[in-house]
Amino acid sequence: MSSSRSLTSRKSSKEWGFESDFTSALPQCTRDRRTGRGISEEKQCWLIKHAPKSRLELAMHKKKVEKVFQVLTDSLTQKRHKIIILTGPPGVGKSATVRALAKDMNCSLEEWVNPIMTYEVGVEYESEVSKFKSFMLASSRYNSLFGDQTDQDIVRKPNARKLVLVEELPHFLVRQPQEFWDIIKTYSRTGLYPVILIISDSSNVVKIPPDYLNISFNPVAETFMSKVLKSICQKEKLGEIDVKEIVARSEGDLRNAILSLQFNSTTMDHGAVKGPTKRRKVEQKLTTDNAGKDTTLFFFHALGKILYAKRVEDSKMDCDDATLGRRQLQFVPEQVAEKCAVSGGMFTEYLHHNYIGFQNQIENTLLVTESMCDSDVISSYWTDEKEAFSRLDWYAKSLTGRGVVFSKDESFLPKFMPLCRPVQRDISKTCHELQEKCRDVFALQHMGTNSSFLMDTIPFFKKIGYKARNSEEYSLIHKMCSYKTSTKCGVSLNNTDGVEEEKESHKSSCKSKEDADMVISKEMEEEIADFSD
Amino acid sequence: MALWVDKHRPKSLSQLDYHKPLAQHLKKLVNSGDFPHLLVYGPSGAGKKTRIMCLLREIYGAGVEKLRIEHHSFNTPSNKKIEISTIASNYHIMVNPSDAGIYDRVVIQDLIKTIAQTNQLDSEKMREFKVVVLTDADRLTKDAQHALRRTMEKYMSKCRVIMCTNSISKMIPAIRSRCLGIRISAPNQEEMTSVLNLTCRKEGINLPPELAERIIAQSERNMRRALLMCETCKVQQYPLSPDQTVDDPDWMTFVKQTAMKIIEEQSPKRLLDIRSRLYELLAHCIPPETIFRTLADELVKHCDGTLQKKVIQAAANYEHKLQLGSRPIYYLEAFVARFMAMYKGFIQDAIMDFDDFDFDES
């Protein structure tokens, strides 16, 4: 049992290199795997080289560090929080904190690594669930025979304090979350040492039960980040570098920032400065084209840019006609549109859903709506040739972008309002589903002409008091015959919650549908009772 | 529980209430022995389906009325499986090809081939052919129509096709030339009145003539709708009174309310409201063409003069674009926006004229 455990943990450093375990990997990774010779310092990854070794080196707010420290000591001494969950966006320092603190507190760190499922002859198949279970069981009871892999500085004590770290979440968490949380629960009752779970889940796939202590980490502040980057630059003797661009692009992800710093600095000269007196005060510009993160966030920025349509102040009108002339834009709509990695159709959908808040006069909305219609016609044109397709896409985006920008009145300054997701696809999906259901449920009655049935006959069902034959028919009729008018008539544009209210009324209508379903069930029982009579 | 529409539907050609000469012709056609492919067209609620069923009964006898629901599955060339449900009897099969979406060509070809290959349990009285009824045939893709014409030719001996469609102009000329076109126009006022009276008599209800008139006027010469409206009236209040309110279908009332809202206020705020109402209509499977038509007609009632023409022209323009595009809400909203702009300008002009007028007077 323990051997398998230690096998798995020992595999971590060798098989997976330096992915998760900075400090433990330190001795191994300085060796070139192929030749066995030490990797020269130059070629090492800066993430490892400059990893924080103590809690003073952590790039986050002191108070946060203190809090985590407090929690950990509490859990070790007073046995209070057995399960600690750390959440937050990637690269903000969650595992770095844990390791640094573990060192400070003289704790050994036991880590779970996802095992490779090998089917060896003679070894019985063990499912991942059971492997995890045994890991948790063993880590709480037994100490490692092989000494601590984390750091050879820590003197091995028989009752050494231990922290169990689960950073690499087991694969079955997504499909069988209940089992995972059951194991954790059992552990919390029986285990000796605290378990730290690190969930850097940005897509909210994993649902965390609220009963465990949850410490959330914020993205790294710009000051901290620039401090760290600058210190790395100093250590690497790169001289003064303008790190503003990298900091802005990385959006709170320190790991990403360090990596892009290293990557981009390879294109620069390294000042192999001999002697501390010579200092390069030349600010070297980094080529930061590649330093950005992925562009999904960029999409909302792009939408915002186009919707707000900021123009350069004090620039000339480009046309003498008062109605047609506009001042110069601060950006080029086509370029903004190209930077988003979305199709023309999607781009138009988002703009269409959100543009009204930025309009103050109905005459101006004419321009936008026209351009959106034309753009949709262009996007719907199907062609097999890929080039033509992408060209048309470009035109569609350009058309919409320019239409929105042109129609916005400069003098009108709406307050901040959040952008919403378009609902057009959901609506058409609902429509399709309803149609199919009607077709299946009322098959014999409409005898093929579904469309006229939907329009002519079904609306009268309710009024005539049609007795539904089963609950499906009933709920279908109910859905088809009820029209919800929006509860707010006149969404004020100055209201910051303008568009959100629309969303809410949508939500509330959904809720009322749920209530309606409840009512339906009672009514339905009565109806069926009537029918059976 | 059967609606009046279904209960009192004529079952044979001799029971039909209007378009009697056509019924005669159809009878002769059936008895002549050489039965061509048919293309039955006409507005909604005119009686196309009814007549097709009567015709089938004339050909095959009462066995046609024993209907059952069958499920077929087809494989498309791209290895996708399509499930279609059809209504069939021993002699015919009724299918709506637009259920298959863009794969309707495959569905039709396979279905007709299958039908044509199965032989009738032969007796002398029976016909050698089976009938395939294609409903909503104007929704067929052009691809499917071209394939259909070839299939129709090939399997002529074993299988006859009867197509039922609202508008004949959506069928390609090749199909029109291979089929005998049968035009079923909407019944006129007298015919509708007589049908309503007959139905009410059968139900044992007294229908005041003024109410009948109002029902017929509101139903837009749609027999099905008229009968449903009549039944609703009876449910709401019996004995029927001449000045009872006749209900429109829900969606129509909703559209009318929407039109009122547009007339009340013209601003981007209001446009947002209207958008959510339009979404509601679309979510209830009302086709956007119908929304366009009804909305345009309603809005026109509140305008006059040149504005009316402009409104209808704008409606035609946007509706045409809608056929080319893929997201109906854009075009509906664009139409409403344009109407708002036109109407606002119109009102402002009227006010200015009025002011000028006053000024002049004083």
Added chain:
Amino acid sequence: MAENFTGGKLKLKGVKDGKVKKKKKKKLNEDVVKSEIKRESEESGTSTLSADTVSKPKVTKTKAELAFLKAQQKREGEKILKKAETSHKERVEQFNEHLDNLIEHFDIPKVSWTKMDAFLQGRSGIKPKVAAAAPVSTAPQFVPWVEKYRPRTVNDVSHQVEVVAVLKKCLEGDDIPNFLFYGPPGTGKTSTILALTRQMFGKEFGNRVLELNASDERGIQVVRDKIKNFAQLAVSSKTVNGVKIPGIKMIILDEADSMTNAAQSALRRTMEKFTKTTRFCLICNYVSRIIAPITSRCAKFRFKPLDTSVLDDRLHHICKEENVTCGDGVIEVIRQVSGGDLRKAITYLQSSARLKKDEEVTKQDIHDIAGVVPHTVVERVLELAKSGNYTKLQRGIQDMMHDAYSASQILEQLHDLIFEDSSLPDKKKSAIMEEIAKTDKCLLDGGDEYLQIMSLSTVVMTEYSEL
């Protein structure tokens, strides 16, 4: 198996000490061989055969077997003789015939003339038709009169003079060019080429002609595969019976203007390459839709619209044959409605005759069948538009829509009416015509009929009101 293995040299069965001497090929001493064989045979104890013969396996056969063997040998002999007789050319011919008879060679059931006749005979078997025979009347089977009364010979296609003259010469043995027939529909293009090929090839029609029309697959792939394969087959200038026929094949591409440009370009190369053995005949409505390289390779024949008298005569003839009584002026109406298209005219006649059975066919019936909107209706629309009252116009158009008339048909008739209206100045007329064109396009794209007609009528209303 492993257990049964005993080591040692290989031994011959029956030979004790098995010293079989390896016969060196260089010194094959016959005597030594003979003596050895003798010795072997003595040792094995079999009956000694003559030293000349190598030991034969003794075969005992029954009489039947022997007889069978004899017959088989005879047959083989005959086969070999037969093969030796035929020349290479004849062998190739026979092979071609064999291929042609394979069903898989043609994927689609082509409309061969022989099969067409079978159709007309009503499943009574394939009867080859040699000369122009009187059309056979068929009882219950549904036979389109268009097929029944198609001209059988080139002479019957009497009203396309130049074409017929050239084709006659071809029949007499002159070289046949590639053909390109174009002209309005229903003027006899397909009939002509079918008649021509029938006359040329007679019985061999099925083997020599490949017909592809617009509803078949005619993409570029098909051009490359099917057409090319067919074009590559070699044919002889004689039939099996010794009748002389042109040694070429014919490929008929009907409705060629719906072929894509790419397919047409692929076609032109095939046309060039196989010009020795294959001729093409393209049939289309608009010659402008065929690419220039193909039109330059073909002899173009324009099929003129038919004269009124020709149409009338034909229709009268069919009426007589089919015992259809037509009212006065019905034939004229048919002619008008079909617009010079004989196929349409015959189809209308057939449909209305079927519908009316033994009664007289009236003008109204033709109008109904053809989907023609009654003149009164269209006139009424125009009147309403002139009146300037929107509500009335709306009512009128709604009623018209409820009568289920085809919107594009209404458009055509309205166009004719406005064209003939002398009270309207040209400028206004042109504005209206432009609107009509736009509306037609919108209808074609699938626009809503009511809205489009309303929109058009309001434009007409505006133009008239400004008079």
